[in-house]
Amino acid sequence: MMERKKVVVTAIGMATPVGGTAGETFDALIEGKCGVAELRDSGIGRRVGYVRADIAPGVHPAQARMMDRVTLMAQHAAGEAMALAGLDDMQKASCGVFVGTGIGGVSILCEAVEAYHGIVPKRPVLVVPAAMPNAPAAHIAQQLKSVAEAQTYTTACSAGAVAIGEAFRRIRDGYLDIALAGGAEAMLTPTIMAAWTQLHVLCADPEDGEEGGCRPFSHRRTGFALAEGAAMLVLESAEHAAARGAAPIAEICGYGVSNDGTHPLRPDSEGQALAMSRCLADGGLSSGQVDYLNAHATGTLVGDRIETAAIKRVFGVHALTLPVSSIKGAIGHAIGAAGAIEAAVTAMAVSRGVVPPTLFFERGDDQCDLDYVPGTARVLPALKLAVSNSFGMGGNNAVLAFRKT
Structure with a gap:
């Protein structure tokens, strides 16, 4: 091989x-x-x-x-x-x-x-x-x-x-x-x-x-x-x-994909969890090593609940303390560009040791109960490994992992 x-x-x-x-x-x-x-x-x-x-x-x-x-x-x-x-x-x-x-x-x-x-x-x-x-x-x-x-x-x-x-x-x-x-x-x-x-x-x-x-x-x-x-x-x-003397911003250390195989519009937590698990396995990583997760989280009622459930499925008890945020409140949903923008932001977050917030967050949904980095950015000096989720209509899921160099 x-x-x-x-x-x-x-x-x-x-x-x-x-x-x-x-x-x-x-x-x-x-x-x-x-x-x-x-x-x-x-x-x-x-x-x-x-x-x-x-x-x-x-x-x-x-x-x-x-x-x-x-x-x-x-x-x-x-x-x-x-x-x-x-x-x-x-x-x-x-x-x-x-x-x-x-x-x-x-x-x-x-x-x-x-x-x-x-x-x-x-x-x-x-x-x-x-x-x-x-x-x-x-x-x-x-x-x-x-x-x-x-x-x-x-x-x-x-x-x-x-x-x-x-x-x-x-x-x-x-x-x-x-x-x-x-x-x-x-x-x-x-x-x-x-x-x-x-x-x-x-x-x-x-x-x-x-x-x-x-x-x-x-x-x-x-x-x-x-x-x-x-x-x-x-x-x-x-x-x-x-x-050539180029200084790395971050290392890409894992990539996982999956297909929901369930419904053309409604996402599936099992399919999303499978993509995250495959990403971690691809990089030889454990869920407990992840320090930050940039969520797909579009702001739809069902979608955000399903992604939260998928994160819990993969990260277990670590999900309760894992910083998770979405930038879609700040820029909207750029559809085919969204996963690239969010991956780029995740790589830069790893490089700089600070993660973007989830804007306009309001507690109250008992199915969305993680640490969503509400309101303001958070400095994470120990940030070494981050994951970026991207889920597409039709059931296509892609997850990337970035590591500090």
């Missing part, structure tokens, strides 16, 4: 509702800022997690018209990560690209259908290459001039985590030395918002001037706020990183 390689994260790029870079995003989360707000003149009618940063600096308008916002979002995060990584041309050419997205270029697709029916004016857009789900990965690989591989995963809300996990496996098992992996999503259109409304999973907006529509694990929670964003991580074998 081939010897497994140690895999480290050496650079991170992000675009989220609370920051245009990874550093801005993490700092804002630790400060307890909320990026969910009204998106004026959008026709959406609900508060959402919108990326306010300029995600297309230097992109020629003619080129931008041939790309959906999801591709621009992914390119922005990839550009930041690659600039921080400082790779040479040969290293870029051998860099694999792995991107997760829930739906791909749906904004352009919606616009094309509306233009066809005369609802909006037609624009000179090449719809097929702009709308195809693998467009973000293809464009990033083209920019890198990569001849390795460019893969796309569309496993709903776990897609970004799956992309990172599969890139991790490629490097660990010796197929690649370096990869760029993460997720991107941009679906804030009236049409898509109406589709989500059908499922009755979106949170009720708070009173004017107040924050906190999405309140994971809280009593009287009503659902999630739809969001957009992207996160891309540079992964390398520890040997490759050391040879």
